[in-house]
Amino acid sequence: MKKHDQDFIKRQNRLTVFEIIKNQHPISRASIAKRTGMSATTVSRIVGELAEQGYISESEQVSSGLGRKSTLLDIAASSVLSIGIELDTHQIGIGIVDMKGDVVFSEAYPRTADESPDHTIVRLESIIGDCLKRHEIDRSKVVGIGVGLPGIVNHKQGIVLFSVQLGWKNIPLAERLKVLTGFNVAVDNELKVKALAEHLRGAAIGSSRTALLGFGNGVGSSLILEGQIYRGDWNSAGEIGHTTMDPNGALCECGKAGCLQTYINISSLLGEAGKIRPIRTIDELFEARRAGEGWAVHLIGRALEYMAITVNNIVCMYNPDSIILSGELIDRFPGIYEEVEALCLTRFVWEPVRGSFHILRSRLNERGVIIGSGLLAQDWFFELD
Amino acid sequence: MKKHDQDFIKRQNRLTVFEIIKNQHPISRASIAKRTGMSATTVSRIVGELAEQGYISESEQVSSGLGRKSTLLDIAASSVLSIGIELDTHQIGIGIVDMKGDVVFSEAYPRTADESPDHTIVRLESIIGDCLKRHEIDRSKVVGIGVGLPGIVNHKQGIVLFSVQLGWKNIPLAERLKVLTGFNVAVDNELKVKALAEHLRGAAIGSSRTALLGFGNGVGSSLILEGQIYRGDWNSAGEIGHTTMDPNGALCECGKAGCLQTYINISSLLGEAGKIRPIRTIDELFEARRAGEGWAVHLIGRALEYMAITVNNIVCMYNPDSIILSGELIDRFPGIYEEVEALCLTRFVWEPVRGSFHILRSRLNERGVIIGSGLLAQDWFFELD
Numbered sequence: 125m126k127k128h129d130q131d132f133i134k135r136q137n138r139l140t141v142f143e144i145i146k147n148q149h150p151i152s153r154a155s156i157a158k159r160t161g162m163s164a165t166t167v168s169r170i171v172g173e174l175a176e177q178g179y180i181s182e183s184e185q186v187s188s189g190l191g192r193k194s195t196l197l198d199i200a201a202s203s204v205l206s207i208g209i210e211l212d213t214h215q216i217g218i219g220i221v222d223m224k225g226d227v228v229f230s231e232a233y234p235r236t237a238d239e240s241p242d243h244t245i246v247r248l249e250s251i252i253g254d255c256l257k258r259h260e261i262d263r264s265k266v267v268g269i270g271v272g273l274p275g276i277v278n279h280k281q282g283i284v285l286f287s288v289q290l291g292w293k294n295i296p297l298a299e300r301l302k303v304l305t306g307f308n309v310a311v312d313n314e315l316k317v318k319a320l321a322e323h324l325r326g327a328a329i330g331s332s333r334t335a336l337l338g339f340g341n342g343v344g345s346s347l348i349l350e351g352q353i354y355r356g357d358w359n360s361a362g363e364i365g366h367t368t369m370d371p372n373g374a375l376c377e378c379g380k381a382g383c384l385q386t387y388i389n390i391s392s393l394l395g396e397a398g399k400i401r402p403i404r405t406i407d408e409l410f411e412a413r414r415a416g417e418g419w420a421v422h423l424i425g426r427a428l429e430y431m432a433i434t435v436n437n438i439v440c441m442y443n444p445d446s447i448i449l450s451g452e453l454i455d456r457f458p459g460i461y462e463e464v465e466a467l468c469l470t471r472f473v474w475e476p477v478r479g480s481f482h483i484l485r486s487r488l489n490e491r492g493v494i495i496g497s498g499l500l501a502q503d504w505f506f507e508l509d
Numbered sequence: 510m511k512k513h514d515q516d517f518i519k520r521q522n523r524l525t526v527f528e529i530i531k532n533q534h535p536i537s538r539a540s541i542a543k544r545t546g547m548s549a550t551t552v553s554r555i556v557g558e559l560a561e562q563g564y565i566s567e568s569e570q571v572s573s574g575l576g577r578k579s580t581l582l583d584i585a586a587s588s589v590l591s592i593g594i595e596l597d598t599h600q601i602g603i604g605i606v607d608m609k610g611d612v613v614f615s616e617a618y619p620r621t622a623d624e625s626p627d628h629t630i631v632r633l634e635s636i637i638g639d640c641l642k643r644h645e646i647d648r649s650k651v652v653g654i655g656v657g658l659p660g661i662v663n664h665k666q667g668i669v670l671f672s673v674q675l676g677w678k679n680i681p682l683a684e685r686l687k688v689l690t691g692f693n694v695a696v697d698n699e700l701k702v703k704a705l706a707e708h709l710r711g712a713a714i715g716s717s718r719t720a721l722l723g724f725g726n727g728v729g730s731s732l733i734l735e736g737q738i739y740r741g742d743w744n745s746a747g748e749i750g751h752t753t754m755d756p757n758g759a760l761c762e763c764g765k766a767g768c769l770q771t772y773i774n775i776s777s778l779l780g781e782a783g784k785i786r787p788i789r790t791i792d793e794l795f796e797a798r799r800a801g802e803g804w805a806v807h808l809i810g811r812a813l814e815y816m817a818i819t820v821n822n823i824v825c826m827y828n829p830d831s832i833i834l835s836g837e838l839i840d841r842f843p844g845i846y847e848e849v850e851a852l853c854l855t856r857f858v859w860e861p862v863r864g865s866f867h868i869l870r871s872r873l874n875e876r877g878v879i880i881g882s883g884l885l886a887q888d889w890f891f892e893l894d
Binding site for chain 1: 661670671717718730740741742743744745746747748749750751752753754755756763764765814815818821822825826827828829830856857859860861862865866
């Protein structure tokens with residue numbers, strides 16, 4: 125075997141051992157050897173190297189079976205950190221994410237809808253610097269920044285191509301933030317990183333095909349296929365909010381008529397509600413429904429039916445093994461998840477595939493985008509060697 | 510290196526050389542060596558083995574550049590054959606498909622809509638036996654049978670789970686046909702194998718993400734991702750015909766209301782047309798449109814709009830690089846393809862992604878399912894060693 129082949133195999137073995145510890149901690153050296161087919165000596169050598177680099181920790185534990193003490197290995201979660209950012213119309217969320225996907229701390233800052241890209245980017249730099257300083261984060265452990273936002277993102281170049289919610293078009297966010305902060309920057313659509321987070325650390329661990337739906341200021345979806353974000357050709361796969369339902373339907377902000385999101389998203393619901401009386405927030409609308417006001421019962425009832433239709437259409441198109449319902453309309457209002465689930469299973473999902481998937485709640489909720497952005501940055505920028 | 514590793518590498522190298530000749534014929538030994546990084550000796554040895562087995566042929570050709578003669582390699586297409594079958598409500602199509610995806614011959618037999626699975630399967634056996642005999646096909650070259658049909662198929666077990674068009678439910682087609690014919694049998698959804706055929710030998714060679722739409726007796730789609738059929742968890746991905754458009758729409762045969770296919774498929778169109786006057790065939794309906802009868806203009810116009818909507822919804826969900834329009838309604842009526850394309854590009858496709866894909870015609874047309882079924886059987890059952 126050639127020298128570079130040997131080096132390649134060594135690196136592969138290191139990576140294999142590291143990934144096993146990362147995903148199946150706590151675990152013993154013997155289990156790793158058994159699982160990989162590597163010799164005990166090889167495993168011990170690699171574990172020694174990883175411990176020396178500070179990536180893993182050891183602990184003595186009594187194993188449940190025989191009562192013998194054995195040394196178990198775990199990753200040193202805080203040895204690798206990333207900055208996860210959620211950029212939304214009215215808020216900037218930031219968190220430090222460790223190797224286990226835990227959020228070391230998180231904070232939120234208000235943002236005005238008309239804030240310019242320049243202004244937001246400069247603010248991001250100052251927020252990041254300030255947070256690292258106040259929380260005394262060792263910058264050498266931070267492998268990069270991940271940003272999740274609504275819209276279509278060229279993830280390879282880190283360019284925000286198009287975001288109605290932010291009012292941005294063709295903004296080279298990754299490049300500009302890298303120049304300002306010195307960190308590598310990954311940028312992606314918020315639902316894509318959220319689904320990644322739920323797959324790696326949330327509701328859909330172990331799933332082969334998870335679809336995540338987001339119902340809030342927009343309507344969107346994303347798909348994780350065999351552990352990878354399904355992006356499509358322009359990283360715009362999953363834009364179910366702009367699938368057309370009715371060519372004679374209400375106009376959408378995109379210029380088409382009858383887009384799915386016009387039946388569901390918050391601004392459409394508030395727009396309709398405003399025809400009856402001044403309703404400023406979605407909470408007021410739900411309150412009117414609870415009070416039994418007919419128009420509100422109709423409006424939200426119809427939105428829930430279209431959420432169930434969204435589930436059906438996702439199942440027909442992607443045939444996933446699990447579907448996560450998420451977003452403000454699901455997370456913030458008790459009972460909504462259950463109502464949508466019932467509509468799916470009794471009426472709206474095509475009968476032959478009704479048993480083909482699980483409907484799940486988000487487990488990471490509003491932290492999902494920060495965690496997913498952070499994990500994406502780790503995936504892209506952390507190198508073991 | 511261990512013995513079994515060496516064997517593995519040898520097999521891989523053989524396969525690599527074979528695949529290159531298969532996909533890039535005619536090609537010289539030198540080009541193969543250059544492309545693979547293998548030595549000239551290794552390439553020559555492998556080529557020699559493959560030629561001895563009868564899988565490849567050689568020819569002397571004058572290369573365009575220097576005017577020197579060089580020996581070019583090609584696959585011996587007819588050294589490996591498969592039987593491709595298209596099973597539809599009113600017809601059974603059969604063809605012998607060679608390694609290049611060419612159809613050696615094909616025939617069609619009528620089938621009645623109420624023919625029982627037993628009857629159809631026994632007929633298939635007799636049709637296959639008869640065809641092989643009449644066309645003097647060497648059975649030893651036939652690696653297996655592929656069957657494409659409308660409906661949901663458990664492709665791993667070759668069971669037709671559910672087919673409205675055939676009226677079948679839970680029919681173990683592969684097993685039963687294997688017992689009767691002695692051949693290995695692959696069964697799959699017709700649009701999935703059709704897309705595979707277009708990807709391998711038709712309109713979408715070289716594409717990374719091709720979606721194929723079928724507009725005919727049903728409405729469906731399929732997606733080829735990096736050369737593989739995207740199946741989803743139950744092999745039912747792409748069932749766009751049962752995505753819901755309008756919860757208050759017309760009832761679909763599936764029991765739901767407002768399925769996409771109720772606006773487009775032939776039986777729905779004929780059902781609606783029947784309210785005006787007796788219309789028995791889709792040709793009569795198109796004739797009424799050409800004659801300017803208002804209701805027919807409306808009915809087909811609406812169907813075309815929903816075809817464009819189907820394209821939009823596929824683009825939003827899958828973000829493919831190309832979309833093939835196929836099926837009876839597209840293939841048989843001149844001008845329909847152009848009308849749908851124009852609707853897509855002027856009104857119905859979401860503006861931000863309008864430039865993200867090509868709309869293509871099927872190149873294999875009505876032979877697509879036979880070719881795709883045949884190629885699937887070759888992919889599953891042909892082994893080089």
